[in-house]
Amino acid sequence: MPMTGTFMLPQLITLAGANTVARCEDAARSKMSGSDQSSFQPKATTPDGIKIEKAARALLKSVLKQSVDDRREFGGVIYRDDTTGKIGWTGPFRGHASGRVDVQQDAENRGCPVGTTPVAWYHTHPVKEFYNIQNGVLITMGAEWDKFIGGDEDLSNKWGLTGYVATFDGRFWRYDPPPSTMINGKPTSEAFAKGRWGPLNGKL
Numbered sequence: 001m002p003m004t005g006t007f008m009l010p011q012l013i014t015l016a017g018a019n020t021v022a023r024c025e026d027a028a029r030s031k032m033s034g035s036d037q038s039s040f041q042p043k044a045t046t047p048d049g050i051k052i053e054k055a056a057r058a059l060l061k062s063v064l065k066q067s068v069d070d071r072r073e074f075g076g077v078i079y080r081d082d083t084t085g086k087i088g089w090t091g092p093f094r095g096h097a098s099g100r101v102d103v104q105q106d107a108e109n110r111g112c113p114v115g116t117t118p119v120a121w122y123h124t125h126p127v128k129e130f131y132n133i134q135n136g137v138l139i140t141m142g143a144e145w146d147k148f149i150g151g152d153e154d155l156s157n158k159w160g161l162t163g164y165v166a167t168f169d170g171r172f173w174r175y176d177p178p179p180s181t182m183i184n185g186k187p188t189s190e191a192f193a194k195g196r197w198g199p200l201n202g203k204l
């Protein structure tokens with residue numbers, strides 16, 4: 001999940017249960033707006049799409065083990081050079097908690113160089129459960145690691161970016177926002193239409 005809006009110190013996120021709260025809200029929101037969480041197997045079919053997917057796979061593969069070992073999300077943004085068509089990327093950035101990573105989506109051009117267009121973002125879901133300590137008691141909560149909801153969905157829909165995810169079990173997933181979400185950089189009335197989410201063929 002990307003960091004959005006208010007920012008909390010990493011140790012507070014980990015220890016004060018902020019994560020848990022955020023995730024609960026995400027789950028509730030997801031139920032209301034309801035992205036289509038049924039599985040499908042999208043596959044890039046254009047040369048450009050294949051290049052982007054290849055980059056996402058390689059980036060996620062390079063960082064998944066460390067992400068799982070550290071219990072930290074990692075992620076970044078993938079972009080296309082407007083002149084050459086070449087694919088590049090930011091990150092992978094190390095997250096501040098097991099359920100959060102700032103991929104700089106709120107920066108100018110999503111943190112990508114001038115003269116490029118962001119086309120996708122990628123991040124890891126390294127844990128099955130979140131741990132929080134509340135009043136000295138250890139609390140665990142399912143991380144909804146196999147879902148693309150809340151902040152994940154918001155980021156993709158808001159910016160019209162395909163979302164690639166690597167989960168701790170080595171699977172590689174893709175989310176496609178509804179195509180009509182953005183027109184000229186502004187959300188449309190279809191902004192709450194369903195996106196598509198599911199695992200891609202093969203492990204990383």
Ligand SMILES: [Zn+2]
Nearest residue numbers: 001002125152
């Ligand atoms: Zn996520």
